[in-house]
Amino acid sequence: MTATRIDGKALAAKVRAQVADDVRTYGKPVCLATILVGDDPASHVYVGSKHKASREAGIESRDHRFSVDTPESVVLDLLAELNADDDVDGILVQLPLPEHMDEAKVLRTVDPAKDVDGFHPLNAGLLFLGEPFLVPATPCGIMVMLSEYGIELKGKEAVVIGRSEIVGKPMSMLLLAEHATVTICHSRTTDLAAHTRRADVLVSAVGRPRFVTPEMVKSGATVIDVGVNRTEAGLVGDVDPAVFDVAGLMTPVPGGVGPMTIAMLLRNTLTASQHRRSKVAFPGY
Numbered sequence: 001m002t003a004t005r006i007d008g009k010a011l012a013a014k015v016r017a018q019v020a021d022d023v024r025t026y027g028k029p030v031c032l033a034t035i036l037v038g039d040d041p042a043s044h045v046y047v048g049s050k051h052k053a054s055r056e057a058g059i060e061s062r063d064h065r066f067s068v069d070t071p072e073s074v075v076l077d078l079l080a081e082l083n084a085d086d087d088v089d090g091i092l093v094q095l096p097l098p099e100h101m102d103e104a105k106v107l108r109t110v111d112p113a114k115d116v117d118g119f120h121p122l123n124a125g126l127l128f129l130g131e132p133f134l135v136p137a138t139p140c141g142i143m144v145m146l147s148e149y150g151i152e153l154k155g156k157e158a159v160v161i162g163r164s165e166i167v168g169k170p171m172s173m174l175l176l177a178e179h180a181t182v183t184i185c186h187s188r189t190t191d192l193a194a195h196t197r198r199a200d201v202l203v204s205a206v207g208r209p210r211f212v213t214p215e216m217v218k219s220g221a222t223v224i225d226v227g228v229n230r231t232e233a234g235l236v237g238d239v240d241p242a243v244f245d246v247a248g249l250m251t252p253v254p255g256g257v258g259p260m261t262i263a264m265l266l267r268n269t270l271t272a273s274q275h276r277r278s279k280v281a282f283p284g285y
Helices: 008-026 041-056 072-084 103-109 121-128 137-148 168-177 192-196 241-245 257-277
Strands: 031-037 060-066 090-093 157-161 181-185 201-204 222-225 229-231 234-236
Touching: 008 041, 008 137, 008 257, 031 041, 031 072, 031 257, 041 060, 041 257, 060 072, 072 090, 072 103, 090 257, 121 168, 137 168, 137 222, 137 257, 157 168, 157 192, 168 181, 181 192
Parallel strands: 031 060, 031 090, 157 181, 157 201, 201 222
Antiparallel strands: 229 234
16 A cells, blocks of 8 residues: 655645635735744745745735844844734744744744734634634644545544644644544653554654654554655655555655645735734734
8 A cells, every 4th residue: 555645735836826816806915024033044945935925925025034143132123013014914933043032032022913823822822722813834734734635533543743832732733623532742752653553643743854654653544744854865754755655645745744834824924914904803802
């Protein structure tokens, strides 16, 4: 058996085309502002991709880049300006930030109504309460993938490896909302394979090359590989490609989850604009 490849690139193109149509129908300017601090090459590539995708969807983008030694206060001042700017609908702070910056403080300074990454505690809280507004793009994109490929979640065993605020925790909440039975595993989990072998849906977001091996996967399972690890052999995921011989469906790296993340970021930006211009209070307030 060879797993069906979940084509994230093709699905992302479909989502992006729909967002572009929706932006045209919306008929109002939509604007995304990004902030990048430092010289991490991958971050520069990611931000460049986000701006290119924004332009293609008819979304204006503002690109703010700073050197690695920029004081935290400069970024906080810029965030205050962007929060107050009615022409800006979405704000994205590219991670990681330099070590001298308080990442949590910076992210919590973003207006939650413009928090297209879904990292602000208010957006995280709404997701926890089952009332999602702006949800982190990667887990949101994974849910669209699972739906597109007809993956039944109700009553199924789902295992998420990784407990980050960016992927692991929100992923678990979204799966729970679809009535899956969810197990969160992490670096201190005893006998990880005993958990992963039960999974009908396995999501790996640990950032360790080829960490998930075939003997850790249930035959016919759906395997979602969030990992993007740079090695001498190029980009590889968290999941050993040999798992394709065991799984029923599986995302490749590259071409799987990554393109969906950008597509859902665009969707979040339009959602943020529509909500702000409707003059409805922030959800829950």
